[in-house]
Amino acid sequence: MPTIVVQRPKLAWHEKIFLSGFLNGMRITLGHAIRTFKTLRGSKTVVTMQYPEQKWDESLPEHYRGAPTLVTDEHGRERCVSCQLCEFICPPKAIKIIPGEIPSDDPWAKVEKRPREFEIDMIRCIYCGMCEEVCPEQAIFLRKDYAITGTSRAEMVHDKEKLYEIGGVRTGLVNKWNDLK
């Protein structure tokens, strides 16, 4: 391929002293300003979403990583068996589990363990999703809740009850504890 010599463009005097560039720039910014101002006057915005009034909840993708939660299965069984893998993998150490034994008269006695206490400190949580990835029982999921607020540090710690409340029920995926058919 032959060499292409790119000629420097010959600039007119007004281009050399940036006059036409300056005027063009001013024209463009003014155009944007007037256009945006007109749309703002009707308090409708084209690009910006007026957050507390308008929310993007409907358009959140399925894989959205919001608050981590615990789920129960279709039988109402706590899926978590408190193996503590999530506690150990959690990079900011936001998860705290105290395992508990399932009493032998319980219908799910064969599962043997479930968490006595399960706390996620939402101030520490970085929403990385490693807990969800590492869980062998598919018990912890990141849901779509993103506006986690509280007025004190204590309020920002989600306990077991709260986690199951946000998490809800998930069906399928894990069948190993079900009765043999």
Added chain:
Amino acid sequence: MQSILASFDLPLLIASLIKIVFLVFLVILPMVAYSVYAERRVSAIIQDRVGPNRTGIPLTLLGFKKDIQIFGIGGLLQPMADGLKFILKEDFTPRSVNTFYYWLAPCLTMVPALMTAAVMPFGSELDLSWAGLGAPFKMVIADLNVGPLYMFAISSLGVYGIVLAGWASNSKYPFLGGVRASAQMISYEISLGLSIIPAIMIFGELNLGKMSAYQDANGWLLLPFWGEGLSLSRWVLLIPIVISFVVFSISLFAETNRTPFDLPECETELVAGYHTEYSSMKFALFFLGEYAAMIIGSGLAVTLFFGGWSIPFGPLLSEWTGLQFHYEAGNTPFYTGLLHIGTFFAKIVGCIIFFVWVRWTLPRFRFDQLMKLGWLVFFEVALLNVFLTALLLWLVPLK
């Protein structure tokens, strides 16, 4: 003792005090606050954003249907919220700073900027005879005969604030910012000073109030459409005046550290330049000083080139409508006095909007380009312009 007391002109003192309070606390400081708001809103609409639109006057809490909005745009209380935030923030002083100069620097930026307001004629006269006060009051705090000289003398002190801030912070980014600022402000003061000499030659006057009065009667320097402004001489003199206006306004951008010449604080290179180590109210003082300097600078530009407080086509409007829109020494009605004050500040607001508009259009100059432009272009142009004006005044004399 008695004679000293008797030598005080008490009415003058009281009138000056009222004028100072009005100009500084009721006009310039709120104007500074709202120019920050304007900066944020205008930059937002230029970039297709919304800007601060939430902090409103909450009339809905008092049972009204809507909060106060201008042109359907809210957020009018944002400056108050910003001010409150500045007061409540932690005032952090790093351990390595030179405390005395560190504290002195913000004051040295703020005080000169406000002091220059003393000679700014912000209105013609206010005739208060209906309130039982005899002679009309001149709407200028100090009616000095060396207005522009005083302004340059005081405003060049502003560079000390920046240099001291850069040096006392004992940190590299403020230091670089301070060094750049001192070089830049000292260089551009020359072209700033030289560029207004043609205007002063045409006025034959160093009193800013009389300059405004002359332009009121004879057409603005850049708009010579009435009175003597229609003479051939004034139209020929438009050439040097346009040159000096361009040089003056560009030097003003450099002098007030605005983009495209904001090298002392350029965020992308120097964190925040000379005020990197400052927080809370000390930072706010830098901020205020900067915007106050902008307002005073636009005030000077307006007074020299756009007729100060004079209403455009004032004498012609008076002829057509029968009401008096022009200034007549000692015989200006009260409403015209008020209109003149309003006109002056409207012109300043226009200048501020222009400042903001330019800031969000142009990229920053490189430091060597800045110095080259100041020393190799503007200095010479302004100097030659003085001679050109002299030549033209000799060829086609005024009057």
